[in-house]
Amino acid sequence: MPAVRLGLRMRLALACAFLSASISILGVLMSMLVVDNSIEAALQFAPGQIIQITIPGHIEGQAEGTAVVNAVRKNAAETLLLRGLLISAFSALLGGGAGYIIAARALGPVAEVTAAARRIAAGAMLKERIALPGAHDELRDLADTFDAMLERLDRSFDAQRRFVANASHELRTPLSIMRTEVEVTLADPDASVPDLREMGAVVLDATERANNLVEALLVLAKVESQIDQGLDKVSEYDLADAVPLAVSAMASKAQAHDLTIEELTKPALLLGDPRLLEQLVANLVQNAVNHNIDGGMIWIELTTDSAMAVLTISNTGQVLDPDITEELFAPFRRAADRTRSEGTGLGLSIVNAIVMAHRGRVVARARAEGGLDVIVRIPLASAGELESD
Template identity: 45%
Template sequence: MNLPRRAAARLRRPNLTLRGRLTLTYAVLFTVGGSALVLAMTTALYEEIFRPLPASEVPGSLDPDHDNYIGLSDQIRDAAASRLLVIALLLLSVVVALSALVGWWVAGRLLRPIADITAAARRATDATLHERLRLTGPPDELRQLGDTFDEMLERLDRAFDAQRRFVANASHELRTPLALTRAAVEVTLAKPAVTEEQWRTMAADVADATGSAQRLISALLLLARSEQAAADLVEDDLADVAAEALDQVAGRARARGLRLRTDLEPAPLPANVALLGIAVSNLLENAVRYNRDGGLLHVTTGPAGDGTVRLTVVNDGPALDPERVENLFEPFNRGDRTRRRSAPDDLPDGTGLGLSIVRAVARAHTGTATARARAEGGLSVALELPGVRPGHRT
């Protein structure tokens, strides 16, 4: 069985903390170095003491007591060498003990930022994500780790905040079609005698409300999907995607008398074709829905420099506050317009997620989606994505 082996492995390899391992490493290295120093010093001392005298220094004649002197000197040298070895070993033991204590203290000082990071990670909840470590000291590896941890907390804080707003907005938006459905049913059932026409009217109202809820749920699922990193990338052309999306909205654009202008230059890029097609379609549908009758719809594609490609959609419409344009990318944010007052009768109600999906798709492709309010009214939205690199194969 593997249990005895695991138990033996635990006995052979005790679970030491990082601080303990650093201290043990310091002590072992110092012990090995000190032992080598003592051994080398003792060896050199013995070599020097017992080195034979040169021939020129050996006396030509020996006195009768010469052998006694030689024996006594040998004993003195042996005792001195042994004493020196004992003292060296004692000093080495003291130095090793002191080095272990100093190593433990130094390791604690060096690892204090890690302890702070561990404590912050244990405290981290959705209510404490605003806290930051803000480590001080030299820009070493531990400082970089602390800064990276702070950046992670900031991203998590933004994500949790966006999730809370998204859930609140989604709950509010889903409440509307459900309330309309319930009201239509209750009003019809409250009548003492319901005609077939009234039943049909109620069914039509319920179908409309159900369709709105279905479109909203589909948009929510699409937004969740598009917020992930894009996969299954294939080489495509942004101009071709824009041309296909223009064909889809051409009928509604003609019905409103929009002046269509296109400048579709080749813009090859690696992309998830399904997500990219939805993002471009959302841009064009918004440009038609929130345009004025007889207004301008201008679509351009082409290289944007630095290896990127760009799609720009410009439309006419009411003047917008430039400071509030960025809010249009938030889920369910329709600016100063409501769904009922902004969309013409021949267009389906919007979900308020169109531009949110566009930005999510752009980020999934490591690109950007920006908007700018036009002085003459309307909006200019730019979708910028990485293009095909030279020699790239998908």
Template identity: 40%
Template sequence: MSLRPTLRLRLTLLNGVLLVGAGAILLLLAWLLVRDALHPTDELLPGTTVTLADGRTLDAAQWQRRLVDTTSWELLAEGLGALLAVSLVGVAGAYAVAGRALRPLHQVTATAQRLGEATLDQRIRWSGADDEVAELAKTFDAMLDRLADSFEAQKRFVANASHELRTPLAVMRTEIDVTLSDDEADLAEYRRMATVVRDASERANGLVDALLLLARSEAQAGRALGRRTECDLAAGVANALSAVRREVDRIGLRVRTSLEPAPVLGDPGLLDRLAGNLVENAVRYNHLQGRMWVRTGSDGRRSWLVVGNTGFEVHQADVPGLFEPFRRGGQERTGARGSGLGLSIVRAVCTAHGGRVTAVAQPGGGLEVTVTLPAPGAAPVEAPTVRTGAADGSPGSPH
């Protein structure tokens, strides 16, 4: 089994090299100082002799050389021995300290290895010293929180999408089976069945289109748009109002518009769908003889689109939930018209273009949604987000 160059081993080797290097430098300095200091006979007259304890007589200069050599070698030998002992103790201590300091990293690794769709609730929850390792552990825990939320949202999205697609398919199959099992069914009955099947297929097709558009919009978030063309939000709103004119006349809505130029730079298809979704929602979730107001404008740095409507009452606490997929009026799969993806697409398109969307529940019922996007050449509008307060710089709804 080969020895892996782990972080613990590299830290230990680094500490060992520094310790041995520092000890060797100190030993060399001590050796040089001793050799320079041991010159007691330099001030004696030439020819001076020294009588040793064993009775021998030596020339003073010769005795000095022997003393310096002997002392230097003894210092070197004992110093090397001490350096070796200190190095061994220091390397062992560094290995133990590095292992203790890196223990949270092993916990991070073990947690990451255990992670799966069924174990996203596990966390490190480091409670040691507030150092870089603790910061890493907290960052990892925060990342796991985001992953858990993302997985939960994905599972909920898939479940809701499956339910929404299953409903029209079940309607079509039921109508076909009932009609085919009726031996007395005539042409009128088959026509009725065909109409129901057509409506159900259109609903399924619309849902698939909305899912694809939502995926496309979310894929653009955080990176450059595939298409960047100068557009006018006012033109997109005018087209959207024209498309719903018949429904507006049918339920007798009073529509007030103030469509000032609102230039933006982005994907024309996504921006048209953004305006269309807001206008369609304002009509779909309104009531007979209700009101709808639409405004666009720009101040040179940002452009905005405001769409408001009367309708059923929405609690302010439920407003953020309206931007989640398959949520209608704060409820999931209520059976109301539409796929429940309209505001989700609005949020995704707004985020992809570096803007923000805000929503305010209206007194007595209804909602006002404001989209703010950077004008051509301007910086992104703060951080892309969904808020529940009034939009900056946009006038309030009519009363």
């Protein structure tokens, strides 16, 4: 037979009843002790002394003094004990009832939190909030913390839904291109070998685009998981070593658009994942090249202060709205006037995740003359250690 588990209200009520009864019984025992001592001190007779006693409604008589005192003490103790037990029982009932009422009122917010959690678990929207009124006590703090948790979950699920929708849209584009090319070519009975080769080239390009998008999504998901769980690999790495690698990877494209890249770096020893740090710099350089103008400039500067490495990558380009620069770190978010279609739309999102995983900060600022400044600040190796799984 399973054990019966009482609810918290009933347990608090029983605790209050027990406490009230205990205090009452303690008071009775102390009263008995005081009365007994008072009687013993007030009525003192010599051993064997005979005294005259008068009991209302009875015949007067004589008795030994000590026997009379003992009888009085016994009668007082029995009377106090009987009445004390009755008072204790009444106190237990009163204390238990009061405890149950107080517990019911005090635990009301907990019941509201539980009900809200059950509604959400049953499929209710995360938009619901408890919004508990009243004084700022511990239960109000509990309800506010629960509301804050719901707010974070709501934002997280909204971001996830937007991410899935955007990813589906981005993947639909290359798939639509491939399907259209294949359908058009198959519908043409006179399609020649050059037509087939052209169709194959378009399909190959769309396939490459879809593959790059999927790989970028996997990288973003993996890096974001390390923000809270810690980096998978941690070692010392000089961020300055990543700059020439990134510039070399984009050299041919920069040359094709007549871009000039200026580098000003100094050693910046970090504690982190070398592969992710290299990708951080590569993504920023690639972004500066892709969203530039022909004959434009790219400036790469790496400095340090007392505790941080500061990487600044600036590029010329079209004039951007300063109000939307921070949105560029969201997945698939591009500035409206960035006309080139290179990239997956996840480059700066991956940059932001890598920086956060290394306990750093990244900001973007629109340049008044056109283009973008991206400033990354990551703690130096001497400033502390990062956790690794």
